[in-house]
Amino acid sequence: MRFIFKTNYAQDINIARHGGDRLWYSLLIILMLAMPLLIDDFYLGEISYVCILAIAGIGLMILSGYTGLASLGHAAFLGIGAYTHAFLLTNGIPFFASIPVVIIVSFMVGALIGIPILRLTGMYLAIATLALCFIAEHVFIKWEHFTGGNRGMPVPQPEIMGMSFYDSATFYYVCLAFLILSMFAAINILRSPTGRAFVAIRDSEIAAQSLGVNLGLYKALSFAISGAFTGLAGALLAHYIGYLAPDIFNIFLSLTLLLLIVVGGMGSLHGTVFGAIFVGYLPQLIAICRDYLPSSIGSQPGLEPMLFGLILVLFILYEPLGIYGRWVKIKLFFQLFPTYKKQTFKKQKVFTKSDRV
Amino acid sequence: MSLFEVKNITVSFGGVKALNDVSFTVDKGEIFTIIGPNGAGKSTLFNVISRIYEPSNGEIFFNGENISKIKPHNISSLGIARTFQNLELFENATVLQNMLLGRHIYKKTNILSEILFTNKTRQQEREHRLKIEEVIDFLDLQHYRDTLINGLPYGVRKNVELARALCTAPKLLLLDEPSSGLTNEETNDLGFWIKDIQSLLGITIIMIEHDMSFVNKVSDRILALNYGEILASGLPSEIKENADVKQAYMGE
Numbered sequence: 001m002r003f004i005f006k007t008n009y010a011q012d013i014n015i016a017r018h019g020g021d022r023l024w025y026s027l028l029i030i031l032m033l034a035m036p037l038l039i040d041d042f043y044l045g046e047i048s049y050v051c052i053l054a055i056a057g058i059g060l061m062i063l064s065g066y067t068g069l070a071s072l073g074h075a076a077f078l079g080i081g082a083y084t085h086a087f088l089l090t091n092g093i094p095f096f097a098s099i100p101v102v103i104i105v106s107f108m109v110g111a112l113i114g115i116p117i118l119r120l121t122g123m124y125l126a127i128a129t130l131a132l133c134f135i136a137e138h139v140f141i142k143w144e145h146f147t148g149g150n151r152g153m154p155v156p157q158p159e160i161m162g163m164s165f166y167d168s169a170t171f172y173y174v175c176l177a178f179l180i181l182s183m184f185a186a187i188n189i190l191r192s193p194t195g196r197a198f199v200a201i202r203d204s205e206i207a208a209q210s211l212g213v214n215l216g217l218y219k220a221l222s223f224a225i226s227g228a229f230t231g232l233a234g235a236l237l238a239h240y241i242g243y244l245a246p247d248i249f250n251i252f253l254s255l256t257l258l259l260l261i262v263v264g265g266m267g268s269l270h271g272t273v274f275g276a277i278f279v280g281y282l283p284q285l286i287a288i289c290r291d292y293l294p295s296s297i298g299s300q301p302g303l304e305p306m307l308f309g310l311i312l313v314l315f316i317l318y319e320p321l322g323i324y325g326r327w328v329k330i331k332l333f334f335q336l337f338p339t340y341k342k343q344t345f346k347k348q349k350v351f352t353k354s355d356r357v
Numbered sequence: 358m359s360l361f362e363v364k365n366i367t368v369s370f371g372g373v374k375a376l377n378d379v380s381f382t383v384d385k386g387e388i389f390t391i392i393g394p395n396g397a398g399k400s401t402l403f404n405v406i407s408r409i410y411e412p413s414n415g416e417i418f419f420n421g422e423n424i425s426k427i428k429p430h431n432i433s434s435l436g437i438a439r440t441f442q443n444l445e446l447f448e449n450a451t452v453l454q455n456m457l458l459g460r461h462i463y464k465k466t467n468i469l470s471e472i473l474f475t476n477k478t479r480q481q482e483r484e485h486r487l488k489i490e491e492v493i494d495f496l497d498l499q500h501y502r503d504t505l506i507n508g509l510p511y512g513v514r515k516n517v518e519l520a521r522a523l524c525t526a527p528k529l530l531l532l533d534e535p536s537s538g539l540t541n542e543e544t545n546d547l548g549f550w551i552k553d554i555q556s557l558l559g560i561t562i563i564m565i566e567h568d569m570s571f572v573n574k575v576s577d578r579i580l581a582l583n584y585g586e587i588l589a590s591g592l593p594s595e596i597k598e599n600a601d602v603k604q605a606y607m608g609e
Binding site for chain 2: 009010012013185188189191192193194195196197199200202203204206207208209210211212213214215221225267
């Protein structure tokens with residue numbers, strides 16, 4: 001069991017809470033950097049995909065996990081990011097100039113959409129974001145000059161310092177770098193006043209308002225920031241896919257992102273990575289399982305969405321805090337061994353929920 | 358001149374008049390208590406002051422400024438803080454984070470400097486923390502800094518809510534039933550704290566309260582409401598003897 005003796009306010013401000021954090025996360029980063037030496041190209045591509053999903057997950061997590069606003073339309077932001085990026089690259093803009101433009105464009109789109117639809121709450125907000133998803137898909141089909149319509153659009157693979165994106169190690173390092181940068185950006189937002197205002201809106205709008213949080217502004221800001229992260233993920237996704245078609249950015253992609261944050265663990269940034277690993281590898285796992293199942297079950301076409309749905313339901317019922325919640329419990333088990341009690345995490349019944357105005 | 362003034366406030370929900378032509382003034386440095394049976398319109402009055410409800414008639418003045426058209430999120434930067442009857446804490450955050458939100462109105466950083474977590478942002482966090490530590494010392498919350506709200510007992514939660522309101526460094530504090538759900542001992546402590554908030558911090562307090570012995574002990578003046586109308590107002594000793602108040606509370 002670790003006891004942290006606090007002697008400085010910086011200990012509550014810093015990202016790493018103690019030396020152990022620093023050690024383990026440094027080791028993790030070294031392991032990730034050494035990955036191309038350890039595994040072959042196919043799996044490297046898979047890890048790049050997990051990194052992209054995790055960036056998109058950070059975006060949705062800020063909106064849903066921290067600000068408490070549901071979105072079923074985040075595939076739209078992935079699409080906006082992907083198409084903007086592909087369009088800019090096609091027109092000869094270099095990669096590192098295109099990425100900031102993508103981030104700004106998706107931020108602006110998020111803010112513009114956020115201001116009207118965030119007047120809605122709960123179910124109605126979910127429906128409005130669902131509509132956003134369908135509208136975006138139609139725009140991608142109809143705006144042929146920009147997106148190539150149903151014919152699709154090839155994504156040019158640029159070179160960075162003489163290294164082509166066709167080389168999976170190069171692409172992997174780019175994705176990893178953006179994931180680490182996004183993670184730091186998200187942590188910084190969450191440990192500063194803006195991030196706290198998001199959490200305040202999630203937990204009690206009325207109290208947040210009475211403490212001076214401008215609800216409309218911060219909700220729109222959350223939507224915009226969320227859009228910016230997801231747009232960035234979209235730009236990287238464009239390279240991963242290589243050829244954009246409108247039907248990639250459909251409702252199932254939105255649902256996959258939602259599954260990612262719920263399974264990973266609502267309200268934790270660790271959860272986005274856990275969720276991304278889960279969502280990224282689940283299709284492979286299902287594909288492998290198909291071979292071992294009786295053919296009447298194994299060759300069913302709808303097996304994948306059904307299992308996704310089933311897993312989502314099971315998580316909501318038995319582990320609402322997702323993989324991260326389970327991780328915390330396992331960690332505590334070893335820290336407190338042998339005195340760990342299951343009741344530690346038992347949800348208390350609380351009768352102080354207020355009369356919402 | 359009075360610090361705070363409510364002028365002819367009327368609030369209607371459909372045909373029901375929750376408040377009918379209510380006027381009163383509160384002087385600087387006073388502890389002003391509002392009493393009345395359930396449904397008298399006390400909490401409605403607080404919600405009108407914090408601009409959550411729109412009054413159908415009347416005006417509110419604070420420091421001589423008309424605040425009846427100000428946006429609800431701008432009320433706290435004027436120097437009015439409040440607590441809620443049934444606790445509106447941020448339950449999945451720690452005590453420190455809750456209190457840091459009390460410093461939200463003093464935020465000077467923008468989103469870019471926060472993403473980069475510049476020196477200015479770090480400095481601001483430290484300054485907020487220093488202010489918060491003063492409140493923590495004042496209300497004896499040292500043990501709970503890193504505890505999540507949903508793991509705290511009710512009495513401590515009430516205390517944290519008061520602390521969060523104090524973190525905004527208000528001029529006027531609105532307390533909605535601060536002693537409800539507290540033990541006798543906690544109520545006693547609260548009485549001392551309220552007196553200290555008045556005398557040491559110089560904050561004016563408007564309070565809604567049911568516990569009459571507590572009210573008589575801490576209040577400077579009392580206003581009695583019933584069915585949205587003012588029954589009586591005056592010193593605690595006057596209210597105790599007032600026939601209308603007796604009738605509203607105890608019947609004939």
